[in-house]
Amino acid sequence: MRIRVINPNTTPSMTALIGAAARAVAGPGVTIEAVSPEHGPVSIEGHYDEAMSCLGLLEEVRKGEAQGVDAYVIACFGDPGLDAARELARGPVIGVAEAAMRSACYLATGFSVVTTLARTVVIAEHLVDKYGLRRHCRRVRASDVAVLELEDPASDAYRTILAECRRAIDEDASGAIVLGCAGMADLCERLSGELGVPVVDGVATATATAEALLRARLFTSKRGDYARPLPKAYRGWLAPFAPNKD
Amino acid sequence: MRIRVINPNTTPSMTALIGAAARAVAGPGVTIEAVSPEHGPVSIEGHYDEAMSCLGLLEEVRKGEAQGVDAYVIACFGDPGLDAARELARGPVIGVAEAAMRSACYLATGFSVVTTLARTVVIAEHLVDKYGLRRHCRRVRASDVAVLELEDPASDAYRTILAECRRAIDEDASGAIVLGCAGMADLCERLSGELGVPVVDGVATATATAEALLRARLFTSKRGDYARPLPKAYRGWLAPFAPNKD
Amino acid sequence: MRIRVINPNTTPSMTALIGAAARAVAGPGVTIEAVSPEHGPVSIEGHYDEAMSCLGLLEEVRKGEAQGVDAYVIACFGDPGLDAARELARGPVIGVAEAAMRSACYLATGFSVVTTLARTVVIAEHLVDKYGLRRHCRRVRASDVAVLELEDPASDAYRTILAECRRAIDEDASGAIVLGCAGMADLCERLSGELGVPVVDGVATATATAEALLRARLFTSKRGDYARPLPKAYRGWLAPFAPNKD
C-alpha cells in the first residue's frame, strides 16, 4: 500500500516531522510518501493561506493518481482542499482534523481541541460543525503558539501547550485532547504521558485510518459530490490544471 | 459606493449577465463593477472547480482593496473563497448563496433551492448547514441543467427549471424559491410571475445586501477569523500572492 | 418607496429616535414613516408586554396596506407580532432582531447580543433558535439597563453597555456586537468607534434590508403560513379587527 502524506505548507522540516509521525504508525507493507508542494505558503494560519495552498496540494493528488498512490493524508488541521481532493482520488483521502476528531470519539465522550493561534479557533469550530461533532467536542482552545514556533527548540511551545491541555481537562471536563496542528505530531506521546489521557494527533490517526479503510477495501464514492471533476477548459495560466476526460 | 461583483468563472457572457442583474437593483450613487478573473475555470460545478477558482477571485479582491472598492459580491452559488476574501477586505463581502438564502428567510418560513446539476446539491446542502438554515431550507433540488446550457437560447433550460420549481412548491410545501446558480439571474422575474411566489436570485440580493450594509456603515470584523492574513513568505510561483504587512 | 417603521411601544420620544436611525440609512427616494400605536405599553420588556403590543402594531400594518405602504419594520428587539404582520402585508416585514442578527452573520463568524434587562435574555435566545443562529450567536448578555433609562441623559447607560460589549468581545470571542434593543439605535456609531468591531443596530439594518428586498422586487409569500388571514367573525369589541375578504 502506498499512502501519500501531503504537508500543504512548504516548510520541509515540517514535512519531515509529519513523515516520521506517519511512518511510526504505518503497518508492515505500507509505504509512506511524505511530500509538500513546491509552491505555496510556509505555514497555514487562516482562510487565505488555506485557499492559496489548495493549488499545490491538489497537484500532489493529481500526480499521485497517475503514479498509483492508494490513499492520501492531508496534513494540516484545517483540512484544506479535502473535498476537492476527494473528487480527484479513487482511494480514500483523509484530513488530519477529521481523523483526529472522529478517532477521539471512540476514546472519550468529550474531547477538547488545543490549537495554535486564536484566529484558528473559529476555523476548527467550522470543522467541528461540518463533521457533526458539536456534541463531542466540548471546546476548541488556542495556545497562542504560532505554527513555526513549534519547531523552535528555544521556544516555550511544549509547556504552553501542556498548560492549555490541563485547563481543557479541568475546565471542559474533557476526557481526551485533540492536537489542533499537524506540526504538534511529535509532542503527542510526551503530552499523553504527562496528562494521563489520550492525546490524539491527526497525522497518526489519519495515516492509520487511511490504512484501515484500504484494508477494508473501501474507496471514495464517485456517486454524489465526490464524482470526478467534469472535463472542461480552464483559462489563462490555470489551463494546465483543467480536469480532463479520464 | 463602489461594489465589485466578481464572477469567479472566466466566461465573459456570464459576467455581463451578472453585471446587468446587479445594476438592476443598485440604488442611485452605487457603481457596479462586474469583473471576472483572467485565469480559471469556464464554469464552476464541483469542489475542484471551486478550489481552483479561488486564486483568480481573491486577486480581484486584493486589487479592489488597492483601488478603494467598498464592498464585494462573489457571484457563484457555492460561495467559493468567501471566508478568505473576508480576510482581505475591509468592507462587506457577500456570497450569492448566503444572501439569497438569508433573504428568503424574511419572505417565507420555508424555501427550496433549485440548482443545476445533481452533484451540486450536496455542495448547496453544506452551505445550508454552514449558514444555520437547515430548518428554513426544506430541500435542495437539481434541475439537471448544466451551467453553460443556461446561456443557450435553444436549450429547454427555462422550462426545465420552471417545472422543478413547481415540484418544490407542491412537494416541499415551500413558500419561496432560491435560484441555485448565479447564471439564472435573468430568469428570476419571469419565474416569479409564473409561479406567484418570491423567486430569489443571489446576484440581486447579494448586491442589495452589500449596499444595505454599507448604508448602515458596517464592515468586516477584524477580530477573529476574518482578521487580515498574517504576513509571511509564499514559496515558488505563489510568492507574489503572499500577504504583506499593511 | 414607503417604508413604515413601527415602534410597538407608545413612547413618542423613542419613536422619534427610531425614525431618525431609519432615515440615516435610507437611500434616495425612500420615505420613512416612523409611527407608534396610540394604545399599548410604554415599553416592552417581557412576553406579556409583547403580547399586548400586537393589537396596536398590527393595526398600523392594516392601515399601511390600505395606504400603499411598501414595506414595514417592527422596531422592538423581540420581533413581536412579526408572523402575524407578514400575514397582513404584501411587501416585506422585517423585525429588528432578525435583521440585526442575520446582518451580523455577514460580518463576523460569531457575534454577541447585548440587551437590556436579564429577563429579556431568554426572549432573545428564543429568537436566536427560531432564526437558526445558535451557531453564530455566541452569547446573549444583559446590561441591566431598563429600556426607558436609555433615554435618560443622566443615566450611566452608555458606559454600562460599553463595558458589557467589551466583556462580550473578550470572553465570548465574538467579532461583532448586536444591540438588543431598538432604543439603543443612537449608541451604535459611538460604540463601534470605541470598540473597533462592527456594532449592529436593528433599526438601521432592518430598514436597509427592507429597502434591499424592495430593490430586488421581493415580497412576502402568500403560500404557507404567511397567507392572508382567513375571513371570519371576531366577537365582542375585537369585531372590528376581524379579517375581511380582500
Next chain:
Amino acid sequence: MRIRVINPNTTPSMTALIGAAARAVAGPGVTIEAVSPEHGPVSIEGHYDEAMSCLGLLEEVRKGEAQGVDAYVIACFGDPGLDAARELARGPVIGVAEAAMRSACYLATGFSVVTTLARTVVIAEHLVDKYGLRRHCRRVRASDVAVLELEDPASDAYRTILAECRRAIDEDASGAIVLGCAGMADLCERLSGELGVPVVDGVATATATAEALLRARLFTSKRGDYARPLPKAYRGWLAPFAPNKD
C-alpha cells in the same frame, strides 16, 4: 384543585366539548372550569388569529389569579399566549400542543401530528422546534378540515382525519398520533380504537399534566422570563391591562 381550561376562541360549543374532555381525565377533587373569552376570533387558524386571541385569553388568566385558580390549560394547538400567561400565573400553565407532544414522547419513539388546514402545518412545526422535538415528531400533516367543520355532524371530518392518521402510521413509521386541534378532543378514543396506536389529545393530556404538576407541588418559576410582568403604564384603551404591582 381548580384547573381553568381556556378555549381561546369564542365558539361556546367548542368550549363545551373541551370542558367535557378535560373533565373526563380529571381526578377526584379536581374542579375543571372551562371558559372562553367574550372577545375574539370564532376560530384560530393562523398567526393573526393567534395574536388577536391573546388579549381575551390573558384576561382569563388575570381573573383566575384573583379568584385562586391553581393551574391553567390553553386549549388551542398553537399554544397562543403561553409564555405571557406564565408570566401572570403562579401555578402551572399548560398548552395543549406542548402537553400532547411531550406526552407522546413517553409512548412511542416517533409520532406524527395530524392537524386541520395546511397553513397550520408550519405553525405546528415552529412549536416542534421550540419544544426541542424535531427528532421525536416525524411529520406534521394537514387533513384539510377546517376547525369549525369538526363540529358539523354532516361533514366527513372523522373519516378524513382517520385516513390521514393511517397515512402517518404507514408512511412516517410513527408509533403514535398527536391530534393537532383542541376541537378534535372527542375523536380521540374512537381513532385510537380503529388505529391500534396511542392517539394523543392535547386537552386530556394538558389537563392531566396540570394535575400531575400540582400533585408534585410544582409551580411556574419566577426566575427568568416567566417573572411577573414589570409594573408600568399602558396607553389608550389598553390602559386597564397594564401590569400592576402585586
Next chain:
Amino acid sequence: MRIRVINPNTTPSMTALIGAAARAVAGPGVTIEAVSPEHGPVSIEGHYDEAMSCLGLLEEVRKGEAQGVDAYVIACFGDPGLDAARELARGPVIGVAEAAMRSACYLATGFSVVTTLARTVVIAEHLVDKYGLRRHCRRVRASDVAVLELEDPASDAYRTILAECRRAIDEDASGAIVLGCAGMADLCERLSGELGVPVVDGVATATATAEALLRARLFTSKRGDYARPLPKAYRGWLAPFAPNKD
C-alpha cells in the same frame, strides 16, 4: 390503578424512601408498589452498574405484566432499561430522568440538573440529548456526593447540594432545578423552600406522569421499536428470560 415504582438498585432503605415520595403525589385510588430486584448493584453510578441492573429491573416488569400492573416508574436517574421495559409493558413506563426534565420544561425556560458524582454528568448529558432537551437544560452539574451518602444523616449532603443549586441559579441563569438522583427525592421540598424556584424530583414527577397518562387512557405503542420482543431462544442460564409468544 396500580403503579409499580422500581428502584433498580438493591438498597432497601432507598426503595422505602422512593416509595414514600411516590405515595406523596399519587391521587386517590392509585396503589403504589415500590419494589427492587433481589439481584444487582447496591447503587448505580456508571454505565456498567446500569447495564447490570437491567436484568433484575426487567424481571420486575415481566412479573408486573403477569400481575396486572397498569404502569411503571424506573427510579434511577440514568433511566436504565427504559426502552427494553417499554417493549415488555402494555401500559406506560416512565423514567425519572425523562419525567423530571420534561416536567421542568413546563415551569421555566431553562433548568439545570444537579446530580451526584462527576462521572454521572456525562450520562445525564446523554439523556438530555436523547430527549431533545439540549436547549432547555442549561447545564448538568455534579455535587460530588455519592449515592449512598445521601442516606447518611451525618453527611453534609444536603448543604453541598443546596450550594450547587445556588450556583446553578446564579451562573447558569436557570429558573428551575432538576434533582439528578432518585435518592434525593426527600430533599425536594426543603430545597425548593430555600431556593424559591421549582425543584423537580423525578420520582414524584414520574409517578404523577404515569397517573396522568393512565387517566388519559394512553398506553405504550406496539408499532415501532416498543413492539413486544420477538419470541426466540435464549441460551444458557439466561434461557428463562427468553421472550415467549403472548
Next chain:
Amino acid sequence: MRIRVINPNTTPSMTALIGAAARAVAGPGVTIEAVSPEHGPVSIEGHYDEAMSCLGLLEEVRKGEAQGVDAYVIACFGDPGLDAARELARGPVIGVAEAAMRSACYLATGFSVVTTLARTVVIAEHLVDKYGLRRHCRRVRASDVAVLELEDPASDAYRTILAECRRAIDEDASGAIVLGCAGMADLCERLSGELGVPVVDGVATATATAEALLRARLFTSKRGDYARPLPKAYRGWLAPFAPNKD
C-alpha cells in the same frame, strides 16, 4: 496485538462468519479472537434482546482484560453495552455501528443504512443521533430480512438487500451504503461490486479501526464516564459481577 471480536448473540455460525470478516482485514501481527457468550439470545433484534445480551458480552470483556487483550469489537449493529464495556477496558472498544458509520463519512458526504427488520430502524436512528451523524446519514432503511435468515442459503436475503441498497442510492441520493447487521459481513464485497459504491461493513471497519487506534497507541480515557466502575457490592446471583478494586 490481540483484538477480541465479540458476537453478543449465541449463534456459533454467526460468530464464525464474523471472525472470518475480521481476519480478512487484520494486518500482519494481529490476532483475532472471535468469541460469543455462552448465555444469551440467539439473535438481537430489539431493546430487550440488547439489554439481556450485555451480561454475557461484558463478561467477555472482563475475561479479556485479565488475559491481556488489547482491543475489542462489539459485533452487533445496535452497539449494545458499548459504554459499559469501555468502563471495563483499558484499550479501545469499538462498536460495529459506530465504526461503519464514522468510516462511511470519509468516503461519501451522505450514506444510507440498510438494516434487517423495520423495528431495528428506530434503534439505528438512535445511534445516528448519539454519534452526531444526523447530517451524514440520509436514511435508515429496513430490508425486512430477519437476522437468522441471513444464514439461510435458500432465502432471498441477498437479492432483497441488494434491491433496498439500489433504492437507497436512487431515492436518498446516498453515495455509500452501511450494512446494518453484523451478520451481513460476507455480503459486503459482492454488493459493492454490483452497486459501484462503497458498501461499508461494521465488522471489517471496526476491526480495522481498533487496529488503527492501537497503532496510534491510543486507549480508552479513564477521565469521565469511561472511568473504571466504582468498587461496590452486587447482591444475589449478580454478586460475582461486582466491580472490584483494581
